Amino acid sequence: MPQAPPDSQDASLPAEPARRPQLGFVYTPPFRVQGLSIAGEESVVAVPELDVCFDIGSCPKAVLPSPFVALTHGHMDHVAGIAYYFSQRPFQGMSAGTVVCPPSLRDGLDGLMKAWQKIERQKTPYTLTPLADGEMLEIKNNHFLRPFRTVHTVPSSGYSVLEKRTKLKPKLVGMPQEEIVRRKNAGEAIVDTRFVPLVSYTGDTGWGDHLLIPEVLECRVLITECTFMERGHRRRAGVGKHLHLDHIVELVEQVGDETDVILTHLSRRTHMNDARKALAGAIPADKLDRVHLLMDSRTNRERFAQQQAQAVA
Ligand SMILES: [Zn+2]
């Protein structure tokens, strides 16, 4: 006998499918930091102002405009969307994207894209650029991507975006323009060049001195992981080569006063309410407003509303 269509009041109706998770978003002027990051599931964090997306997760549509993707290591939850990224960019009318990766990942990723050619019977354009720790790649005018060493259960690197700034050498300041030009033409270096770290992303990493480097401690925005927060999970963090809240407390003590710290990769088992409380209990009150959980949409939304109100005022 055909069944009557279910009544909308019927308590036996099935649940609607889960909505797509909303992208986490923290605005740390002048940078937007947006993405998804839950340990083991997906990590993808884009900084649109710098044309770069760190890791690619399952490639949510919002990160497609990023012309560069910088992969930290080969775990699936950080890399899975790579073929989709390469394929969707031209499909959406954008130029082919470039994926930067640790040299150890290059062959595997190349094989993956070649396998897709066989499956799809079409050639998706792709550019893989292996970059060793300490090497630099210009990703936009005067802005360079540079990997640094991290320690995880597989080969891994973090990344910094550095801005190249030049300044006339102090001894030349005040000198007549013609004299400076004459010296320049004679081959004398007339400027001092320095690279200023703007944004750094550690990806998955265990704790150690490798994190206590200028690009991590002195950048404007530090995006790092905090997989574990519960007391007693510190050992677990050590075994999986991840960070625990205790490590973040140490890190926050050492970063510059101008540095915002954005935490990613929190375990799904930690409820956001508990994470918020744990953070507030662990980070000194005067630093708390500079430490953010990427996926804490409630707090981040409130904060952004305040930023908007201040911008209007
Ligand atoms: Zn991970």
Ligand SMILES: [Zn+2]
């Ligand atoms: Zn990992």
